[in-house]
Amino acid sequence: MSLYRNSIWFLKGIHEYTRKGFESAAKRFVEKDLDVSVAGRSFMITGASSGIGKAAAIAIAKRGGVIHMVCRNKDKAEEARGDIIRETANKEIHVHILDLSEPRKVWEFAEAFKKKYKSLNVLINNAGSMMNEREVNTDGLEKSFATNTLGVYILTKSLIPLLEKSSDPRVITVSSGGMLVQKLRTGNLQSERGPFDGTKVYAQNKRQQVVMTEQWAKTHDSIHFSVMHPGWADTPAVAAARPDFYRSMQHKLRSPEQGADTVVWLAVSEAAAAKPSGRFFQDRRMVSAHLPLAWTRSPQDREQKFMVLLEEIGKTFQPH
Numbered sequence: 001m002s003l004y005r006n007s008i009w010f011l012k013g014i015h016e017y018t019r020k021g022f023e024s025a026a027k028r029f030v031e032k033d034l035d036v037s038v039a040g041r042s043f044m045i046t047g048a049s050s051g052i053g054k055a056a057a058i059a060i061a062k063r064g065g066v067i068h069m070v071c072r073n074k075d076k077a078e079e080a081r082g083d084i085i086r087e088t089a090n091k092e093i094h095v096h097i098l099d100l101s102e103p104r105k106v107w108e109f110a111e112a113f114k115k116k117y118k119s120l121n122v123l124i125n126n127a128g129s130m131m132n133e134r135e136v137n138t139d140g141l142e143k144s145f146a147t148n149t150l151g152v153y154i155l156t157k158s159l160i161p162l163l164e165k166s167s168d169p170r171v172i173t174v175s176s177g178g179m180l181v182q183k184l185r186t187g188n189l190q191s192e193r194g195p196f197d198g199t200k201v202y203a204q205n206k207r208q209q210v211v212m213t214e215q216w217a218k219t220h221d222s223i224h225f226s227v228m229h230p231g232w233a234d235t236p237a238v239a240a241a242r243p244d245f246y247r248s249m250q251h252k253l254r255s256p257e258q259g260a261d262t263v264v265w266l267a268v269s270e271a272a273a274a275k276p277s278g279r280f281f282q283d284r285r286m287v288s289a290h291l292p293l294a295w296t297r298s299p300q301d302r303e304q305k306f307m308v309l310l311e312e313i314g315k316t317f318q319p320h
Helices: 002-016 019-026 051-062 074-088 103-116 143-164 177-181 198-219 236-241 243-252 256-268 300-315
Strands: 042-046 066-071 093-097 122-125 170-174 224-229 279-282 285-287
Touching: 002 019, 019 256, 042 051, 051 066, 051 074, 051 256, 066 074, 074 093, 103 143, 103 300, 122 143, 122 256, 143 170, 143 198, 143 300, 170 198, 170 256, 177 198, 198 224, 198 279, 198 300, 224 256, 256 279
Parallel strands: 042 066, 042 122, 066 093, 122 170, 170 224, 224 279
Antiparallel strands: 279 285
């Protein structure tokens, strides 16, 4: 049954998630949605040194946005910053160095950011990690969970007060279609039991991001939360994490700009802000976070338990 579900998801992806799928979807896009200026508005983008994050940063910087690049590698980040400035003539591009897999540093970064900056209009949780083998950080946390789930949770939770004080605040999280074949798990968050399958763990993390987005939307109604699937894009992260998939699909993959299109639309357009908060998007359209006849839905109490678990884990690393 699992093989069947994965096959359905892959076939769906062949049609929708590739470059041709984007080109087909783009025929219904409303061009004026992105014909906007965001001068004076600030945007934090994690993983902004390459791929979808960098493409989103360029698109938003072209529209006048103040960009806060949150990146792990300083040299790559500074190089990307130079590229963005040259391409957009926007000098309001700031680099912040942070490894999202280190929860104490995520807390410290967010607290320091709130003290230094008076507003943050949009947070784009784009950075992600797919591990081929189970690895733990210095705190003993499995790195995929630490980066994709706990890091996103801590960064967003800590910045919510700043977002709430800012005009038209939004939080966009870049998920993956792989989550469509994953049901929320709360009993093995760090993949300590059973064999480690990096692709499945990543997909589970992406399901967790969908649940976080839905739950945040219920408790913070002044912020517009959304989560999106960029399709299958040609990025360094995909090439490194899934080399076989990359080789076989390389000529069908979306460009980073195509992958980033809905991120930008969710971040800057009035049309996106008019949609309900907490929903899942693909190619500028609100879509279901579950396949038809899905087995992946979870009861409310399980989703709430998941948020409580994240709160408890996160607090153990929070500075006092």
